[in-house]
Amino acid sequence: GESVGLHLPTLSVQEGDNSIINCAYSNSASDYFIWYKQESGKGPQFIIDIRSNMDKRQGQRVTVLLNKTVKHLSLQIAATQPGDSAVYFCAEGGGADGLTFGKGTHLIIQP
Amino acid sequence: EPEVTQTPSHQVTQMGQEVILRCVPISNHLYFYWYRQILGQKVEFLVSFYNNEISEKSEIFDDQFSVERPDGSNFTLKIRSTKLEDSAMYFCASSEGAGGHYYEQYFGPGTRLTVT
Numbered sequence: 001g002e003s004v005g006l007h008l009p010t011l012s013v014q015e016g017d018n019s020i021i022n023c024a025y026s027n028s029a030s031d032y033f034i035w036y037k038q039e040s041g042k043g044p045q046f047i048i049d050i051r052s053n054m055d056k057r058q059g060q061r062v063t064v065l066l067n068k069t070v071k072h073l074s075l076q077i078a079a080t081q082p083g084d085s086a087v088y089f090c091a092e093g094g095g096a097d098g099l100t101f102g103k104g105t106h107l108i109i110q111p
Numbered sequence: 112e113p114e115v116t117q118t119p120s121h122q123v124t125q126m127g128q129e130v131i132l133r134c135v136p137i138s139n140h141l142y143f144y145w146y147r148q149i150l151g152q153k154v155e156f157l158v159s160f161y162n163n164e165i166s167e168k169s170e171i172f173d174d175q176f177s178v179e180r181p182d183g184s185n186f187t188l189k190i191r192s193t194k195l196e197d198s199a200m201y202f203c204a205s206s207e208g209a210g211g212h213y214y215e216q217y218f219g220p221g222t223r224l225t226v227t
Contacts, residue, residue: 032213043115043202043218044154051213089154097167097209098144098156099216 012108019080021105023073023090032093035064035075038104039086047075047088077107085109113137115219117203123225124193132188132222134203142166143186144204144216145178154202160186161209193226200224 013019025033031052036044050057050064050073057064063076073090087106091099116135124130136143145157159166160178175197177189186205190197200221208214 034215036218041220043204043221045218046215049213049215091154093213097142097159097161098146098169099154100156101154103153 009103010106010108012110013080015082015109015111016079019075019077019084019107021075021077021088021090021107023075023102025071025073025090025092027092028071030092033064033066033073034091034093034099035062035073036089036091036101037086038089044089044101080107080109082109082111113217115203115205115217117201117219117222119222120220121223121225123227126195126226127192129189129191130193130224132190132201132203132224134186134188134219135184136186136203136205137217138184140205140207140217142206142209142214143178143180144206145188146202146204146218147171147199148202148221149199157188159209166209190224193224195226198224198226 034049035047037047038044048059048062048064050066055066061078065074077084087104089101089104091101093099118133122130143160146154147157148154156169158168158172158178175191179187200223202221203219204216206214206216
């Protein structure tokens with residue numbers, strides 16, 4: 001079946017460095033993508049989204065890039081801080097109400 | 112900032128019992144959702160609810176599950192005859208419009224259900 005998945009289960013970066021979290025999707029009909037952050041014991045928290053008619057979208061310290069040719073999505077976090085430590089999920093919305101989540105990447109910020 | 116709330120934070124029940132998980136969505140939102148997350152796994156969509164009826168449901172949402180909006184503020188998930196494999200975090204979410212159609216879904220903190 002078609003799914004959303006992540007390349008790496010764990011990413012460790014130094015505080016202050018930039019982080020890049022990747023996600024691959026297989027449904028070429030997908031037209032809406034979202035990144036969520038989940039801290040331990042909490043629900044997913046919206047970070048940023050992007051529609052398929054865009055290649056890039058920027059927020060505060062975060063940038064999402066969408067490459068529809070290779071069905072790839074990435075989340076860039078600039079100048080990572082200890083509070084960025086969490087599991088990051090990409091999710092796909094494509095015409096249905098519910099979102100399809102990927103497996104998650106655990107981002108670890110080292111001091 | 113408005114937020115989705117859920118009660119209880121942790122529910123322990125015996126296999127075969129019925130549980131009701133409660134959620135208060137954000138007040139001006141029209142779509143409500145339940146998701147679950149088995150420990151260490153990804154978040155899975157269960158059901159969406161709009162205009163007092165189920166809008167969409169996944170394969171997971173079988174006859175064991177039901178949802179209800181009993182009043183103007185609460186949104187509930189009932190699990191009948193719980194099984195060990197129902198143990199998971201259950202998240203409620205809400206959005207202004209249909210979540211898969213570009214509307215941000217706001218998630219609650221979750222209810223941890225433990226079936227023994």
